[in-house]
Amino acid sequence: KAGVTQTPRYLIKTRGQQVTLSCSPISGHRSVSWYQQTPGQGLQFLFEYFSETQRNKGNFPGRFSGRQFSNSRSEMNVSTLELGDSALYLCASSLSPGLVASGELFFGEGSRLTVL
Amino acid sequence: AQKITQTQPGMFVQEKEAVTLDCTYDTSDPSYGLFWYKQPSSGEMIFLIYQGSYDQQNATEGRYSLNFQKARKSANLVISASQLGDSAMYFCAMREVNFGNEKLTFGTGTRLTIIP
Secondary structure (H helix, E strand, O other), X not given: OOOXXXXXXXXXXXXXXXXXXXXXXXXXXXXXXXXXXXXXXXXXXXXXEEOOEEEEEOOOXXXXXXXXXXXXXXXXXXXXXOHHHOEXXXXXXXXXXXXXXXXXXXXXXXXXXXXX | OOOEEOOOOEEEEEOOOOEEEOOEEOOOOOOOEXXXXXXXXXXXXXEEEEEEOOOOOOOEEOOEEEEEEOOOOEXXXXXXXXXXXXXXXEEEEEEEEEOOEEEEEEOOOEEEEEEO
16 A cells, blocks of 8 residues: 655755745544654654644744644644754654554655755 | 763674664553664665564564663664665654653664675
C-alpha cells in the first residue's frame, strides 16, 4: 500500500512569507504528527492530529499551525517565515492516537524548506 | 538535560561486521518505550525496532536487536552482518508522556557508514 506522501518535497521561500505543507497518511491511518528536523536542534515534535483535532503540541511558537481534514490528510502552515525555519519537515501517520503505542509510526520523506 | 543521548556522531564499519550503536536515556516514568529509526539520504524515517520498559526480553527484528539494560538506562542497537545498504543516520527515540500527551523525543543520531 502507498506510504505517507508529503508535498512539496522541496521549496524555497523568503523571510516574512508563509508556507503550507501537505501530508497524506497511509490509507486507514487517522493520526498524523509533524516533526521539524534541523542540524542544530535535531528532530523536534510539532503537533499531532486525530479526527481533525489537535491532540498534542510541542514547544513551537504560534506561527506554526496545522489542521487535519475529514479524509485524515493534514496540512501545516508556518507564517512570517524566519531563517531558522529552514528545515526538513517530516510527517508521520499511525492507525491510532497516542503516537507511539507500539512503534507503528510511519514517516514520509519530508518537505525540505529553505528560507532565504 | 538530554533525555536521549547518542554519543557516536559517526561510525565507520567494515561490511559484514556487527555494529553497536549506543543510546542512553533519562526518564523517571516507569512506563516508557524506546525506538530506533533509520534515516537514509532520502529523508524518510524507517522504524527498525521497539522495546517497552516492561518487556522482559530484548527485542529482535531480523538483523536488528536491541540490547536493553534497564538499570543502566541503555538501549543500544546491534546490527549483525552489516550491509552497504545499512549506511544511514540512526536515531534512538523515547516515548514521553507529559500531562497525558505523548510524543517521541529523539537523540541527535549516529551516521553509520559501511565500508566495502
